[in-house]
Amino acid sequence: MVKEREMRWETLDSEYVIRRPWLTARRDKVRLPTGAVNDEYYVLEYPDWVNVIAITADGMFVFVRQYRHGIAETSFEICAGVMEDGEQPVDAIKRELEEETGYAGGRWTELMTLSQNSSTCNNITHCFVAEGVEKKHMQHLDDTEDIDVFLFTKDEVRGMLERNEIKQALMAAPLWRYICNGV
Structure with missing residues (x-):
């Protein structure tokens, strides 16, 4: 020991x-x-963050595409957001998924928690999987959000990961874990 x-x-x-x-x-x-x-x-x-690997009943992965000024690139990502004061992680990401994509429902499982940089940042990212989500309504975006929604197969997502097209580490890590191991 x-x-x-x-x-x-x-x-x-x-x-x-x-x-x-x-x-x-x-x-x-x-x-x-x-x-x-x-x-x-x-x-x-930073406040704690949340993200979700959202998958429709027919196995399509729900992705968003948006410009990221820090790296000056438009990128594909899983849905993510900031937890509001007093909000539970699963409630925060359910809210974010509905607002950013219009998808909701499904069976939710917490996959993992991560730190973006435990050396210099004080927050945690809570990562979830939501299986069986459905399109419920249109997006409800904030004035500063400009987000397109896409659906990809599991093989397409794996290819994006292999080609380094998903650069956000807090999104790539749970995606790799899910793609390689499932929940």
Whole structure:
């Protein structure tokens, strides 16, 4: 058996560098268990995120396509979003799926939880699978959203993954897990 040692850092001081709706950065002064002090350790704070591999009753994967300014590319993605205060992960992603795609219903299973970068970001992404979703209504997009909806077969999704066409790591990881292992 491996003996584990305490590795948690002690926060000596903390101050916010920026607090905006989509960017909050904090500068911490921390002491490591070794005694070393890091005067400037930066943490990006985000609300928790959610995403879903949504699959229709006839086995089609529901995807969205939208422009991503950070990498200056338009990309295919699974439906995803931000959890609102007090919202449970499954409720948040059901809301996002309906708003972004018009699909709803089905059998929901939590697949995994991930961190985008546990070194510098404080949030978690909750990943779900929804099997048997149905088109219920039109999209209900926010003013800042411009999203197209597509349906793909499992083989098409696997091909997109193999060709590195799904670049968002928090979406590629659950897709690979599902494609290779199922739920």
